[in-house]
Amino acid sequence: MSDKVVTRFAPSPTGYLHIGGARTALFNWLYAKAKGGKMLLRIEDTDQARSTEGAILAILDGLTWLGLDWEGEPVYQLARAVRHREMAEQLLAEGKAYRCYASVEELAGMREQARAKGRAPGYDGSWRDRDLAEAPAGIAPAIRFKAPNDGETVIEDQVQGRVVFANKDLDDLVILRSDGTPTYNLSVVVDDHDMGITHVIRGDDHLTNAARQTQIYKALGWQTPIFAHVPLIHGPDGAKLSKRHGALGVEAYRASGYLPAALRNYLARLGWSHGDDEIMSAEDMIRWFDLDAIGRSAARFDFTKLENLNGHYLRETPDAEIVDRLRALVPELPNGDELTAAIGPDGWRQLERALPGLKDRAKTLVELVDNAQYLFAKRPLTLDTQAERLLDQPARETLTALLPRLEGVEPWTKEVLDASVRAYAEEAGLKLGKLAQPLRAALTGKSTSPGIFDVLEVLGREESLARIADQTGQ
């Protein structure tokens, strides 16, 4: 036995990689890396009705995209059912579990009664010491764990602190269903033990399970892992993060044009902190991460802050990498085919050249593509209705005169462009700023961004760009 840290991420494949799950995975990954240990991956696919192949792939993809790697092959929980059943039978043989013949109706009645009496709901233990001779014929029993009735079960949680449960509140839970399949709490204990997990880092919705699992560990004679229950993420309104809050799966964030580095940084910072540090590379996080700096209260998801962070990382990302990401992203966009066609084979090079001006103005890759529309605008350029609405008579005339010029055939330098646009504006007695907005609208179909000089510069043909490059020495 080495004392090397082994963590695990154990999602159930019932959809996509949930954003909360992603954070749990990130914390497990960070802790393992920080302590020189490893993170294992276990797919909890025992709910066969809800588990799908596609969901497994989505989870693996999501983790990979986020840059979270795991050691070895994923463990599939369903495949280990035989081992789980073995352990259930061992407990039964040792008298630490028993057969229960109660029907679903009886169980519902028990819950009702307990509730009425103001006690903890659950199984009343009626088959715990009952003679098997009384067992009804033709009914397959479930196997229940014989949980201690007295005393307390204590979790020394690395995040929550010392949490004490009175054993009388924890009922005898089913560990093997009447159809012979194991249940969650048994499977988790056996798997975590067999996989050599030293630290269980998961959502605090599992805190009560930790108590029940601790009892099972004890009954099996195994040492419990160290627990760390991380608070859940809430939506902006304070309620548990759900569909109506929008993007839930990490692939939605990828599709919205977020960078993995930004999402990683944001997620890490949500509930965990290292002094006043906000911008953190993966290396920084690994160097600084520890369980005791995780807060105990739930955090609300703030899309605006994520956007800001993403904008920051966008500006830091090398142009070539952005183009690569864009090429991967564009086909997945709703108007992907259209865009791909509009950009054409030459468009990517043009886009890369325009990137310095584009990067500063976008918060996401999608926004960036959006702002790049002027590159692929249909010629001849015309004032559309939206642009016209922004103009009075003289301004409209000025702009109408200006547009053909912007498609000019002769090479333009930035200086010439500046001068000529300014001349147009002055001639008409207009402020340049007044022309800028509608001009942008005419070129992009939108009244905001990108910067007008960036637009003009790129419209100025290859030659002018080359000349600008010459003049600036680069």
Next chain:
RNA sequence: GCUCCCUUCGUCUAAUGGUUAGGACGUCAGGUUUUCAACCUGAAAACAGGGGUUCAAUUCCCCUAGGGAGUACCA
């Protein structure tokens, strides 16, 4: 209902038994930019409420309120 957890600016959070309670996002105001962003500077903005303990409490204890999680032969 029962069990457990939580509560510092709007949001994410830092710090401390004695501080002008710090940072970040957002907001507002300037600057820079002949536009928009980006960038820089500044401002407004918080210790849930009530009791204790203490010379002193945002910090320690209790209560209340509010929020959250769990409460299955789901995971």
